[in-house]
Amino acid sequence: MRKAFISPTKYVQGENEILNLGYFVQSFGTSALLIGHPDDVNRVKDKLDATAEKFGITFVESGFKGECSRQEVARLQAIAEEKGCHCTIGLGGGKAIDAAKCVAQGEALIIVPTIAATDAPTSHSAVLYTPEGAFDDYAYFKQSPSVVLVDTTVIANAPTRFLVSGMGDALSTYFEARATAASYSRVNASLPMGSREGLTAPAVGTNAALALAKLCYETLLKDGAKAKAASDSNMVTQAFENIIETNILLSGLGFESGGLGAAHAIHDGLTILEGTHHFFHGEKVAFGTIAQLVLENAPTEELHEVLDFCLEVGLPVCLADIGVDSITREELLQVAEKACIPEESIHSMPFPITVDEVAGAIIAADRIASEYKARREAK
The missing domain is CATH 1.20.1090.10 (Dehydroquinate synthase-like - alpha domain)
Structure with a gap:
């Protein structure tokens, strides 16, 4: 009988854990494409700035438009290529996380959920939508995220x-x-x-x-x-x-x-x-x-x-x-x-x-x- 088990390479959870995000970016290189809703990014901006300075890395902000569509994924991939990003970070809720999965295609991916509303952060799958928000298709990748980094302090301050x-x-x-x-x-x-x-x-x-x-x-x-x-x-x-x-x-x-x-x-x-x-x-x-x-x-x-x-x-x-x-x-x-x-x-x-x-x-x-x-x- 053929059996299978799949999981992220690393799962790390703790208070103020985003302060260690730069450490994990550093394992891939010096720059990361940051995909997240502007509100989510702003909520943790101080921690992002602190970890970037401590570990000498750069976050390339992508201006994520909020929908995980084929068009948005293509735009984000073009930014990652143009800026020479060494890894991809999905920060926030489901659609930002799914967009990051689609951009990374199973390589050098760090997921940083800011809510604990679903079990999507660890998976190797994503949901694609049209630019208008209608369901398009499911996408599956060769492996789960490289790192899932969970800052419990951030999640504690999200709505219950x-x-x-x-x-x-x-x-x-x-x-x-x-x-x-x-x-x-x-x-x-x-x-x-x-x-x-x-x-x-x-x-x-x-x-x-x-x-x-x-x-x-x-x-x-x-x-x-x-x-x-x-x-x-x-x-x-x-x-x-x-x-x-x-x-x-x-x-x-x-x-x-x-x-x-x-x-x-x-x-x-x-x-x-x-x-x-x-x-x-x-x-x-x-x-x-x-x-x-x-x-x-x-x-x-x-x-x-x-x-x-x-x-x-x-x-x-x-x-x-x-x-x-x-x-x-x-x-x-x-x-x-x-x-x-x-x-x-x-x-x-x-x-x-x-x-x-x-x-x-x-x-x-x-x-x-x-x-x-x-x-x-x-x-």
Whole structure:
């Protein structure tokens, strides 16, 4: 059996860690193309100036326009070539990070997330959009980032909603990896890095990936609420540090090397409903996780444990919580159909999938969660 595991070369996390960014740039050369939204760059400008002076390196600011499009990637690559940059830095949230991945093409890449809202920083994939912001395509590179550098002081000063959304994304990691392992499905670590030619077979996940995914879930239950309290106070505590590691590293390695299942596919289906557009990725994935547990008829105790966690940290548990106050049968079937297209991860579940069953799981999950939430609030 062919197995695969993929990870960044280095993961470093700590308070004021951006002050050490120049050290890692120095391992590639003396200059780095800096890709980040101007607001994110300005938030850490003092640290960038300090590390550049200390380590004798130069940041070439790119004027990132905010969209990871083919045109923007080409513009950024031209700047990197013209200025002779030795490495690429993606600083900020998802689109700046994805743009940096596309510019670097798997070489000499440093990722510096300023929020912990998703598990994208460690992965070897990116999402491309049109200049207008519509989805274009997925991109995969030959390796994950060279360095992921996480400054917990910066993340502690970001809005708490980002951290909680990251917990929603991380919440799905174990349940999706568990399902993928049970079905021996191909995992993201074996997706094409160039041509598929020459590969004998797609790879399945490793025991290590499943163990990390399980630790991801266990740490959420143990430290999630305490980390949220620290974030509300803009403070770094041990629980907060643990959840940053959970949201970014454990979830990142768990999803990419452990696989995705129904939760993310249901998230993708939900995006056709306009009411969901104002909610973050992880917030919708949290509901997708509850729907996956209903779809696979998970034990009631496990479902209640997940619901208790979501309600404790403030994650959505029902459709109304993600902006869907009502849904017609036609809309429900459209959501389920999108979740079930052939290339979706829902087909990694260890049993056959039908559109009607997915639609039923979504409605049942909504009702179960709504009633559970009402009973808790009534106590």
